[in-house]
Amino acid sequence: MTHSSTPLPAEVDVVVIGAGSSGIAAARRLAKTGISVIVLEARDRIGGRAHTVHRRLTQHRGGSLDLPLDMGCGWLHSADENPLVAVTREVGLTVDETPPPWSQAAFGMSVDERAAWRAAFDALDERIEAAVARGEDRPGADFFAPSDTAEGRWNGRMDALSGALNGAKFAEVSTADYVAYRDTEVNYRVLEGYGTLIATLGRPVPVVLDCPVGRIDRTGPLMRVETLRGAVLAKTVILTVPTNLIASEAIRFDPPLPETVEAAAGLPLGLASKVHMAVETPEDFPKDGQLWGRSDTAQTAAYHLRPFGRPVIEAYFGGDLAWGLEAEGEGAFFDFAVSELVDHLGSDFKKRLTPLTTSMWGAETWSRGAYSHALPGHAGDRARLAHPAESRLFIAGEATAPHFFGTCHGAWMEGERAALQAMAALGVDRWLSEPRED
Template identity: 45%
Template sequence: MSLLPSSVDVAVIGAGAAGLGAAHALKTSGLSFIVLEARDRVGGRAHTIQAAPDVIFDVGCGWLHSADRNSFVKIAAELNFEINKELPPWRDRAVGNAFPQGERADFLRSLDEFFQRLDEAAKTGREAQASTCLEPGNRWNPMIDAVSTYINGAELDRVSILDFDAYEDTNLNWRVRRGYGALMAAYGATLPLALNCVVRLIDHSGKRLRIETSEGTLVADKVIITVPTNLIADEAIRFQPALPDKVDAAANLPLGLADKVVLALDKPEALPKEGNLRGATMRTEMGTYHLRPFGQPCVEGFFGGRFAKQLEDEGDGAIAAASIDEIVSFLGNDFRRKLKPLKESRWASDPFARGSYSHALPGHSGKRAVLAAPIDGRLFFAGEATSPNFFTTAHGARDSGERAANEVLGTTRAE
């Protein structure tokens, strides 16, 4: 970790995937730079922990989505991180009798038809709530809404059709055996960092930028801001002069909520490895469960949207309690004594995230480009919310950081 210098050419704010991507792109530029990070670690919303001696848990992002186009796949190979290419535990990998095959097939057909309607609606170019693409009266609508809470962190009434449709997914999803967060930590290990450094103000009124932090004041020629949208919208970081267009863009690209829990599983052979468990619950307030990831003796639960926020608001342990109750309702009361809470995420309560990943509110799909646009050749913006097609993902964030760094270098060469 570096001490805070008094002056640099470029300050990068945030050591999540976007900040790390920006910093790596600056490494050979000849410019002096430092990454300012409020946490005591790098990775942002990517964080791997040892939840138990035999359980590795990605508290944040865990999947290399669109793996054939995901820049972290190459980075993982360069850093000697093993990639697991087994099929993900969703779609047709359901287990147990909670969701019988016939009903599951009907649900998946309805889900696919919803996405087809969404695609057709997006082709018109008209903005609307994604919920308008639900088939009126379809019995599976509440569960389709639950799927949105996993994908977007929000229910369909909060999501723009055009934004939802703009996301590109090649349907190839891999994992990092040692953890996505662990990969991110290794990716940031060689960079100049100032940890536990909370940025409060970026004053761009003078010839050089003045950045006020919890560790002192730093002067820079240019700054790359990579923090989550909720921090900009809430003005946790202020700009002087104010940047109302950026605050408005961030407010209309809020972070939804997707929380995870990991439960230790006694006698793991009682459940199959790498399966998916959920029931035909006919409600949006539901979890989905990954059984024995990597064969580990645990179950991962996933909750999204308003239900996840409700559980967070109920306090520590509420997510685990809800997951155990639901799993027991599927598998029988004998499983209550086989499951033990290990760790749960609380991203809405995290002061440096305030949510999980961004979605555009209906009518505001164009705000990603507004948020991404540089200001005055000195202020540059990155983060998953600025990615036009890979928002919500770590690789979308990383690539946006590289894009912002290249914008910095382009203005530097022009000066």
């Protein structure tokens, strides 16, 4: 049912804006009730920031290998509580339970160094949690150890890690929001790709692609959603686009909703970027290993060695480093990665690497970043954004998740929450979409 040539209906019960994880979850839940629903997606594909691309790699012994590579989210975080784990298996995709690389010793890092790093990070966590328990919401960097101490030598890596976790350095991250995140430390993956999963789940859903929304007119008895392909009237609307689009008013509300826009501005999208590189003679490295570039600066990347045992290195860049490299263009990411890896592994290593893909979420018109973080003092903006602006307009996505923000499953759960709210607004019994117990 997913065709960019699908005409817009004149009127539906619910318009869902955005065909990422949250939008697909909302539409799937609504479709079970017989409610008429249409999903409007600005891109030419389903998935949003869950996007799997395929690259075919010719192997040195002959033959070729198909590589599904996740450009955005790649981990089923908190997998023991993540509803998408069961869904992945239900649709016939493969859940890989191999422990993540960050759960084991980093390649080339001594036991003593790992212990020192772990102790420094745990101490930072304890200081932040104590401050939040006192009712404080401050920049995370306020709790760094002095840089001239043994613990403080790791401050650069703290910010590098924050770039991966939050898409921004700790100085830009609310401590109250940081503590609110729920991590059960159980992490799985989808062998065929997380983006493949969301695209698969979206196939039964009516989606109009290449259909960016510019304005939501709330002045009449029905809401008028205006797009580049025409307008559609709806009794209710579920908006699932990234916060940066709401904050910049890329989609305008009429009449305006200044509190909604302000809440979105308090939850900007940071940036986490990836480069996938093919590597020759990968057997030199452990399967699903990890290597850090440097420990003394945030201007460094983390490297996932041989994910799924494939002949690939996946490099992660976060925060200011990712924004700066994006400004230089895709090639800058590969050049930076090569430079760091050569420093660790020798000058000949450059010849063994071939770039495969590079993510550019900051430059992507319909994302403008990777995932949300709350600015200091703005932890409450997640609840503010999730609170209905009126009884027929609901906002959902990873940014509105109270504890699983920044994750695909958090977005999925929020989409389902918004669907139930829309059903209530339409007077539809929620139990129509769920099996009853005898």
